[in-house]
Amino acid sequence: MISQHEVFDTLRMIQEEKLDIRTITMGITLTECIHEDPQEVARRVYDRICQKAGRLVQVGKEIEAEYGIPIVHKRISVTPISVIGAASGEAGCLAIAKAMDRAAKEVGVNFIGGYSALEYKGIARGDRAVIITIPEALDVPDMVCSSVNVGTTRAGINMDAVAAMGRVIVETAQRTADRDGLGAAKLVVFANAVEDNPFMAGAFHGWGEADCAINVGVSGPGVVKCALEQVKGQPFDEVAETIKRTAFRITRVGQLVAREASRRLEVPFGIVDLSLAPTPAVGDSVADILTEMGLETVGGPGTTAALALLNDAVKKGGVMASSHVGGLSGAFIPVSEDAGMIDAARAGVLTLEKLEAMTAVCSVGLDMIAVPGDTPPETISAIIADEAAIGVINGKTTAVRIIPAPGKKVGDEVSFGGLLGEAPVMRVNPVPCGAFIARGGRIPAPIHSMRN
Amino acid sequence: MKNAIVSVVGQDKVGIIAAVSALLSQYEVNILDIRQTVMEEYFTMMMQVDLSGMNTNLTAFKDALRALGEAQGLSIGVYDEGLFNAMHRV
Incomplete structure (x- = not known):
C-alpha cells in the first residue's frame, strides 16, 4: 500500500512544482x-x-x-x-x-x-x-x-x-x-538528428520507425529544482544523487502514460524522452536548477560544469525508469522559453558564445535565440556550422533554432506568445563570415579513434 | 481504472470523513483503506477506494467530489493508484 507521505509527495510535485507530461x-x-x-x-x-x-x-x-x-x-x-x-x-x-x-x-x-x-x-x-x-x-x-x-x-x-x-x-x-x-x-x-524525438519543433518520424508509434516527452525542471533545495550546500555527489532520484520518478510517470496511451490507441510504444523541458512559467526553469546548484546567474563561469552534471544525472536516473529511452533525452536550454535564461540574457550575463559552450554538454543546442534582424545569412550559416561541428565531433545531437527578428536590434524584445515565450535580442559577433560560407562542399566525417 | 486514491486536504473540522464517506457510499465506491492525520489544524487524508462497482462515470464522480470540496472548503482529488505505484515502487 502506498503511504500517505508518498501520495502527498506526488501531489506536491504536480500541484506546486509543475510536474507534467510535456507531450504525447x-x-x-x-x-x-x-x-x-x-x-x-x-x-x-x-x-x-x-x-x-x-x-x-x-x-x-x-x-x-x-x-x-x-x-x-x-x-x-x-x-x-x-x-x-x-x-x-x-x-x-x-x-x-x-x-x-x-x-x-x-x-x-x-x-x-x-x-x-x-x-x-x-x-x-x-x-x-x-x-x-x-x-x-x-x-x-x-x-x-x-x-x-x-x-x-x-x-x-x-x-x-x-x-x-x-x-x-x-x-x-x-x-x-x-x-x-x-x-x-x-x-x-x-x-545528428534523432528519428523518434517527440518534442517540437524538431520532431519527425524517421525511416527506421514503425507505421505508427507513441513517443512521450516528460518534463519537470521545477521538481528537480525543489528537490535540490533540500540539499543546499552539500557536495556535488549529493546533488547528482538527488537529481537521479527525481529523474527516475518523473520518467516513471512518463513510462506509465506512454504505456497507457499505446494500449488505448492500439499503437506501439516507441520511446520516453527524458528531457527536462522548461516553460516561461515561473518555477519551470532549467536555469533555476543551475542557480540552485550555486551559480549566481546562468551564463557565468561554472555554468557548463553545472549543466553537464544535470544532463548526465537526468539520463542516469531516467534510463532505469523506462523500458525504452530515446529522443533527445537531456536538459533543454531554450532562451525564450525559460524565465531564468531570459533574465540572464537580459542582464547580459548569458551570451551566444556561452550558450554554444553549454550545448557541448547538454541536449540539443542553440535554442530559441533572437538575434538582430539584419544579421547576415552567412553569419547564421556560420553559427550553424559551429554548432554542427560540436555535434558531429562529439557524436551527439546539436541544433540551431535562431530567430533573426525583423527590424529588431540588440536589447529589443521579441514575443512569440504562449510556450514559445519572449526574449531579448542578443548580440551576434559582427565579424564577416561570407568567404567561409561561400566555399560550400562538405566537411569530412571525423576520425573515431585518437579522441582528444 | 479500478483502484484509486482519493486525497482530501484542508482546514480541520467536524464531519469531514463522514461527508466524504457518505458521497462515496452514494456512488457505491468501496473504501479499502484510510490514512488520516491532523497537523496544526491542517487535515490530510488519503483513501484507497475501489471504483469497479461505481454507479456513475469517472467525470461525474470527480465533479461531485469537487463540488463537495468547494462546499466544505477542502481540496479533494481522485487519482489512479497506478500513478503512485509507478513513482514510488520499482
Missing part, C-alpha cells in the same frame, strides 16, 4: 501516400493523419483525467516530407504542408512536425523542394514545424546545406515579420 506525440509513416500529383498526395496525407490520430487528443484527455497528471501537448510527427513530396515537387510539398495543417486542426493537436529534409551528405530533389518552400510552409499553415539535418558523425557536415539554411532562416523570419519572425521559431537545423 504520435509518429505516423506517410510513405504510402506518395503520388506525383500534388493534390492527390495532399489528400492522402490528410486522410491518413486523420485516420491514425483521430483519437489521440481524446485518449490524452482520458489519461489526464484518470491519473490526474497534466498532459500539456498532444502532437504528431510524420515521415520527412522531402521523401513524401519528392515525386510531386515544390507544389506537392506546399500542398502537403497545407494538408498537414488542416489535419492537425481537425484532430485537435497543437503542432505537427516533419516538414523536414535530411541532407547531411547531399541534397536530393525532394530535399531541395522542402528547403525552398520552408518559408511559405511556416507562414500561413501555422501548425507545421520544420527541421533539416545538415550533418552526422558518420557523414560529416554538408556545407552547401548549411549555407542554404542561413538564407532560409532569414527568409522565413522576414515572411513572418509581423509576428517577430515567428516562422523561424518553428524551424530547427540539426546535426
Whole structure:
C-alpha cells in the first residue's frame, strides 16, 4: 500500500512544482501516400493523419483525467516530407504542408512536425523542394514545424546545406515579420538528428520507425529544482544523487502514460524522452536548477560544469525508469522559453558564445535565440556550422533554432506568445563570415579513434 | 481504472470523513483503506477506494467530489493508484 507521505509527495510535485507530461506525440509513416500529383498526395496525407490520430487528443484527455497528471501537448510527427513530396515537387510539398495543417486542426493537436529534409551528405530533389518552400510552409499553415539535418558523425557536415539554411532562416523570419519572425521559431537545423524525438519543433518520424508509434516527452525542471533545495550546500555527489532520484520518478510517470496511451490507441510504444523541458512559467526553469546548484546567474563561469552534471544525472536516473529511452533525452536550454535564461540574457550575463559552450554538454543546442534582424545569412550559416561541428565531433545531437527578428536590434524584445515565450535580442559577433560560407562542399566525417 | 486514491486536504473540522464517506457510499465506491492525520489544524487524508462497482462515470464522480470540496472548503482529488505505484515502487 502506498503511504500517505508518498501520495502527498506526488501531489506536491504536480500541484506546486509543475510536474507534467510535456507531450504525447504520435509518429505516423506517410510513405504510402506518395503520388506525383500534388493534390492527390495532399489528400492522402490528410486522410491518413486523420485516420491514425483521430483519437489521440481524446485518449490524452482520458489519461489526464484518470491519473490526474497534466498532459500539456498532444502532437504528431510524420515521415520527412522531402521523401513524401519528392515525386510531386515544390507544389506537392506546399500542398502537403497545407494538408498537414488542416489535419492537425481537425484532430485537435497543437503542432505537427516533419516538414523536414535530411541532407547531411547531399541534397536530393525532394530535399531541395522542402528547403525552398520552408518559408511559405511556416507562414500561413501555422501548425507545421520544420527541421533539416545538415550533418552526422558518420557523414560529416554538408556545407552547401548549411549555407542554404542561413538564407532560409532569414527568409522565413522576414515572411513572418509581423509576428517577430515567428516562422523561424518553428524551424530547427540539426546535426545528428534523432528519428523518434517527440518534442517540437524538431520532431519527425524517421525511416527506421514503425507505421505508427507513441513517443512521450516528460518534463519537470521545477521538481528537480525543489528537490535540490533540500540539499543546499552539500557536495556535488549529493546533488547528482538527488537529481537521479527525481529523474527516475518523473520518467516513471512518463513510462506509465506512454504505456497507457499505446494500449488505448492500439499503437506501439516507441520511446520516453527524458528531457527536462522548461516553460516561461515561473518555477519551470532549467536555469533555476543551475542557480540552485550555486551559480549566481546562468551564463557565468561554472555554468557548463553545472549543466553537464544535470544532463548526465537526468539520463542516469531516467534510463532505469523506462523500458525504452530515446529522443533527445537531456536538459533543454531554450532562451525564450525559460524565465531564468531570459533574465540572464537580459542582464547580459548569458551570451551566444556561452550558450554554444553549454550545448557541448547538454541536449540539443542553440535554442530559441533572437538575434538582430539584419544579421547576415552567412553569419547564421556560420553559427550553424559551429554548432554542427560540436555535434558531429562529439557524436551527439546539436541544433540551431535562431530567430533573426525583423527590424529588431540588440536589447529589443521579441514575443512569440504562449510556450514559445519572449526574449531579448542578443548580440551576434559582427565579424564577416561570407568567404567561409561561400566555399560550400562538405566537411569530412571525423576520425573515431585518437579522441582528444 | 479500478483502484484509486482519493486525497482530501484542508482546514480541520467536524464531519469531514463522514461527508466524504457518505458521497462515496452514494456512488457505491468501496473504501479499502484510510490514512488520516491532523497537523496544526491542517487535515490530510488519503483513501484507497475501489471504483469497479461505481454507479456513475469517472467525470461525474470527480465533479461531485469537487463540488463537495468547494462546499466544505477542502481540496479533494481522485487519482489512479497506478500513478503512485509507478513513482514510488520499482
